[in-house]
Amino acid sequence: MYQLIDVRKYFDRGGNVVRALDGVSLAIGENDFLAIQGPTGQGKTTLLTLLGGLDRPSSGQVIFDGRDLGALGEGDLAELRAEAFGFVFQTFNLIPTLTAKENVEAALVPFRTGKAERTRKALETLDELGLADRATHLPGELSGGQQQRVAIARALVKDPKVLLADEPTGNLDEDTRDEIVALLERLWRDRGITLVIVTHDSSVARRAQRIAIIKGGRVSVRKEQALAR
Amino acid sequence: MYLTYIRRELRRRSKQAIVIAIGLAIGIGLVMTVSATSAGVKAAQGKVLHSLYGVGTDMTVTKTAAAGKSGFEHFGNFNFGRSSSTTHPKAGTHLSRNSLTAEIGQATLPASDVTKVASLDGVSAATGGLQLTDTSFSGTIPSFNSSGGFSSSSGSSVHTNFNIGTFTVDGIQITKSGVGPLTSSDISKGKFFTTADNTKDVAIVSSSYATQEKLKVGSDLKVAGKELKVIGIASTGSSSTDVYIPLGTAQKLAKMKNDVTTIYVSATSANDVSTVASAVHKVLPKATVTTSATLANEVSGSIKSAANLASKLGKWLSFAALIVAFIIAGLLMMAAVSRRVREFGTLKAIGWRTRRIVSQVMGEGVALGLGGGVLGILLGIGGSSMVSAISPKLSATVGPSFDTSGGASPVDFGNGGGGAPFGGSFPGASSHRPSAHGVGDAARSVAVHLTAPLQGNDILLAVVLAVAGGVVAGAFGCWRAARLRPAAALRRIE
Numbered sequence: 001m002y003q004l005i006d007v008r009k010y011f012d013r014g015g016n017v018v019r020a021l022d023g024v025s026l027a028i029g030e031n032d033f034l035a036i037q038g039p040t041g042q043g044k045t046t047l048l049t050l051l052g053g054l055d056r057p058s059s060g061q062v063i064f065d066g067r068d069l070g071a072l073g074e075g076d077l078a079e080l081r082a083e084a085f086g087f088v089f090q091t092f093n094l095i096p097t098l099t100a101k102e103n104v105e106a107a108l109v110p111f112r113t114g115k116a117e118r119t120r121k122a123l124e125t126l127d128e129l130g131l132a133d134r135a136t137h138l139p140g141e142l143s144g145g146q147q148q149r150v151a152i153a154r155a156l157v158k159d160p161k162v163l164l165a166d167e168p169t170g171n172l173d174e175d176t177r178d179e180i181v182a183l184l185e186r187l188w189r190d191r192g193i194t195l196v197i198v199t200h201d202s203s204v205a206r207r208a209q210r211i212a213i214i215k216g217g218r219v220s221v222r223k224e225q226a227l228a229r
Numbered sequence: 230m231y232l233t234y235i236r237r238e239l240r241r242r243s244k245q246a247i248v249i250a251i252g253l254a255i256g257i258g259l260v261m262t263v264s265a266t267s268a269g270v271k272a273a274q275g276k277v278l279h280s281l282y283g284v285g286t287d288m289t290v291t292k293t294a295a296a297g298k299s300g301f302e303h304f305g306n307f308n309f310g311r312s313s314s315t316t317h318p319k320a321g322t323h324l325s326r327n328s329l330t331a332e333i334g335q336a337t338l339p340a341s342d343v344t345k346v347a348s349l350d351g352v353s354a355a356t357g358g359l360q361l362t363d364t365s366f367s368g369t370i371p372s373f374n375s376s377g378g379f380s381s382s383s384g385s386s387v388h389t390n391f392n393i394g395t396f397t398v399d400g401i402q403i404t405k406s407g408v409g410p411l412t413s414s415d416i417s418k419g420k421f422f423t424t425a426d427n428t429k430d431v432a433i434v435s436s437s438y439a440t441q442e443k444l445k446v447g448s449d450l451k452v453a454g455k456e457l458k459v460i461g462i463a464s465t466g467s468s469s470t471d472v473y474i475p476l477g478t479a480q481k482l483a484k485m486k487n488d489v490t491t492i493y494v495s496a497t498s499a500n501d502v503s504t505v506a507s508a509v510h511k512v513l514p515k516a517t518v519t520t521s522a523t524l525a526n527e528v529s530g531s532i533k534s535a536a537n538l539a540s541k542l543g544k545w546l547s548f549a550a551l552i553v554a555f556i557i558a559g560l561l562m563m564a565a566v567s568r569r570v571r572e573f574g575t576l577k578a579i580g581w582r583t584r585r586i587v588s589q590v591m592g593e594g595v596a597l598g599l600g601g602g603v604l605g606i607l608l609g610i611g612g613s614s615m616v617s618a619i620s621p622k623l624s625a626t627v628g629p630s631f632d633t634s635g636g637a638s639p640v641d642f643g644n645g646g647g648g649a650p651f652g653g654s655f656p657g658a659s660s661h662r663p664s665a666h667g668v669g670d671a672a673r674s675v676a677v678h679l680t681a682p683l684q685g686n687d688i689l690l691a692v693v694l695a696v697a698g699g700v701v702a703g704a705f706g707c708w709r710a711a712r713l714r715p716a717a718a719l720r721r722i723e
Contacts, residue, residue: 054578054715075582081715082580093575097237102230109230110580118230154579 001161001194002028002051007060008217009046020046021057022217030161033188033195035208042214044198045166051196052085052164053077065161082110086155086193088184090167092147094139100126100150101135107154125157126150129183145176149183156187162194163187169204181207235592242565246597249558253601253698254608256551257691261609263547264690265681266616270536273623273677286408287502288520290346290492290509292336325367329398329453329483332360337488342513343402346492349508351501354408357489359400359479363452363472367392396438396471398452400479400489403427408495411463411473419446419461426460428477433461438471453482535623535679555698558601559705562594566706570713577715590710591703598699606691609683616681624676 009021020043028034028051036044049055050062053069062069064084069077086107087093094103104122113121126135129149139147148168155163165184169177181204188195197208205211211222239246331337340357347355368391399410403422413421417436432452434444439462444450448459452472463473480486496505506518566573573586 049716052578078577078580078582081578087575087578089575091571093571093578095234095572095575097241098234102233105230106576106581107579109585110582115230158580 001030001032001065002026003061003063004028004050005061005063007050007057007062009043009050009055010058019217021050021214024060024214024217024219026212026219026221028194028196031188031192031194033185033207033209034197035205035211036196036198036214036219037200037202037205037211038214040200043217044200044214047214047219048164048166048196048198051162052087053080078110082107083158084161086158086160086163088148088151088155088163088165088168090170092139092144092151092171094147094150094154096139099136099138100131100142100146100153103139103150104154104157107157111158121157122153125153128156129153143176144172145179148172148176148180152180152183152187156191159191160193162196165195165197167199168197169199169201177201177204231589231592234589235596238593239596245561245565246600249561249597249702250601250604252554252557253551253598253695253702254604256547256554256698257602257605257694258608258612259547259550260694261605261683261687261691262612262616262681263544264687265609265613265683266679267536267544268684268687269616269679269681270623272682273679274536274625276677286493287496287499288494288506288509288518290338290342290494290513290516290518291490292338292513292516294334294336320370322370323368324370325365327363327365327451327454329361329363329479331483331485331490332362335360335490337485337490338492338513338516340487340489342516343489343492345512346494346509349505349512351497351505351508352494353497354404354406354495356402356404356406356409356493357476358402358409358491358493359398359476359483359485359488360470360490361398361400361479361483363396363398365392365394365451397469398472398474398479399470400476400483401473402476402489406495409493410470411465415463415465416461417464419459421461422473422475426478427475428481429475430455430457430478431460431475432457433463433473434459435471435473436462436464455482535621551694551698554601555701558594558597558698558702562590562597562702562706563709566590566709573710573713574715577713583711586710586713587707590706591700594701594703594706595696595699597702598695598697601698602691602695605695606688609687609691613681613683613687616679620678620680622676623679 004024004026007021007024007026008019011018011020024043024047036047038044046055050057050069051064053064053072056070060070064080067080069080072080094100095106098106101119101122104125105118108118108121123132123135126132129152131146131149131153134142134146134150139150142150148171152168163184168184169180172180184195184197185207187193195208197204199205212219213222337359338357343355343357346352401409401411401422403424403426411421411433416433419433422431422433432450434442434450439445439459442450444459444462446459446461449456450459450472451457452474457474457478474482476489480488494505494509496502502520502522506520509516509518576586577583
């Protein structure tokens with residue numbers, strides 16, 4: 001599914017070049033569950049942005065299903081993000097003025113789905129995540145765990161191939177963290193999606209099939225374990 | 230989703246939205262008020278021009294008197310022995326004269342010129358008119374001192390005891406064309422002239438003159454010493470003509486047989502006015518052709534100041550306010566978008582295209598603009614209503630001013646040169662109208678009330694400005710939104 005070949009990503013910070021990724025090569029297969037772990041500022045999120053087509057590498061290739069994401073135009077990348085990738089963010093990133101249902105519907109806007117169909121899918125997904133009774137609530141009226149579940153619903157409503165989660169439990173207490181990780185794991189199993197989680201939390205990383213450690217802009221895969229399907 | 234998102238977002242930052250909308254509203258309201266006031270000033274100018282022209286007239290043709298023949302020669306009736314005589318009238322002599330003369334500075338045109346003009350291409354109708362002044366004079370000649378001035382027996386200057394009365398008279402051609410200074414629709418009491426009245430001793434007086442002189446339908450009125458019967462009262466608004474008489478009667482009384490002083494011309498189409506003016510000028514090269522455009526340039530007085538104020542200061546001030554409002558709205562929108570970096574980054578991350586986000590921001594801008602537009606229209610209606618309610622009085626003067634308050638009087642009393650030494654004004658001469666237009670004419674002052682009528686165009690202008698304001702505000706935000714990278718969604722700072 002993913003093939004990263006000598007990927008480098010440099011940032012210019014006031015004249016200083018920061019090497020966020022410095023020659024990363026990595027393969028991620030279909031239905032993999034990969035945890036990316038590492039200290040703060042070592043390039044975990046940068047790697048996720050490249051996997052999600054949110055940014056382009058300075059050099060190297062990020063190949064997804066045979067397409068070099070760095071070579072795609074903005075329109076194609078947007079289409080790919082709409083269809084193939086689902087994102088879950090640490091701070092949930094829900095639109096504060098839209099209800100839970102509308103936030104989930106927002107992910108279907110690029111598909112030009114009719115309003116009734118959009119609503120049906122959104123409610124169905126929220127129900128799957130146990131949030132049917134919170135559909136008309138604004139994000140501010142929901143707990144952190146509920147907000148993250150809405151964010152996960154938004155990511156899943158379009159049946160993506162890949163779910164990319166950036167510190168999905170970073171803003172949650174332990175109980176909620178476990179609940180969310182269990183939910184992601186269940187979805188990975190039930191839906192057959194590829195799950196990539198960026199986390200600095202070892203207890204979360206241990207749930208993954210593989211753990212990729214990033215340090216100094218380089219990746220090393222530390223663990224590979226077969227999880228029961 | 231699109232409208233819901235716009236509505237909720239604007240509600241979320243309602244304070245900022247209100248500030249932007251009020252800013253736009255002030256600009257739009259100012260533009261509307263100034264625009265309506267400008268229309269009011271134009272309407273006021275139109276009233277002034279109408280009073281000079283008459284209904285349906287597109288241009289007038291007059292002729293300026295040649296040097297030395299400024300029309301004062303008609304005052305020969307009042308020449309009590311100037312240079313041509315070596316003897317002054319005796320002190321104590323009682324004098325009484327009445328004269329009906331052409332306007333000062335105006336020469337006459339042969340009545341046949343009316344036919345010439347009427348036959349030109351592009352002319353729908355032409356009528357002739359005589360613009361006259363009736364001047365009556367009576368008094369007793371005081372004794373003269375050695376310097377030629379008047380004096381009492383003690384040798385000191387005295388104020389003369391003359392009574393001078395003037396009123397303006399229009400001789401009008403009675404036709405069915407309706408072109409000219411008076412039409413049947415202006416008659417408020419009595420009746421209008423019929424073609425049979427052309428040489429009859431009948432008159433129509435203006436309502437203001439009728440009030441002043443206590444005249445009514447059936448009253449007798451002396452013009453050039455001749456008794457005329459008042460058959461109608463005319464409400465001619467700002468016109469300063471006092472008495473209207475048939476052209477034939479006017480020519481007879483003024484001893485100007487087959488003469489006119491003004492030809493009123495109506496063009497077939499408003500677009501033909503300049504062409505017709507050129508054609509008239511070719512046929513009558515010595516005549517002065519005055520169109521509403523040229524006449525408008527001669528208008529002075531507070532109406533001119535108001536026009537300048539509206540067209541220059543007002544217009545630029547309101548547009549400056551509008552531009553400032555646009556810029557402020559744009560900057561606030563840009564700031565708002567900057568605070569929504571993560572939000573838009575998230576939308577991009579979930580697959581929204583840049584153009585969809587830009588249209589969302591633009592929609593917010595246009596919604597703000599329309600909100601500002603509605604407020605602006607209300608402000609504009611309020612502003613224009615206020616101007617109309619205050620209804621400031623504007624004076625308009627056409628032609629050079631004619632000062633009768635002192636100095637040399639145009640009336641020659643034959644004092645042997647050295648200028649008339651006595652000051653004083655002509656009684657009743659406050660509204661001297663001297664006529665039409667062109668060099669040599671005396672000033673004609675009329676007063677009109679300014680209103681600020683809002684028209685459909687003003688509302689349309691407000692809507693266009695509102696949308697434009699919204700688009701400008703939105704464009705600032707869009708510019709910012711379009712530059713956002715989707716990776717911004719992953720920033721961890723608010």
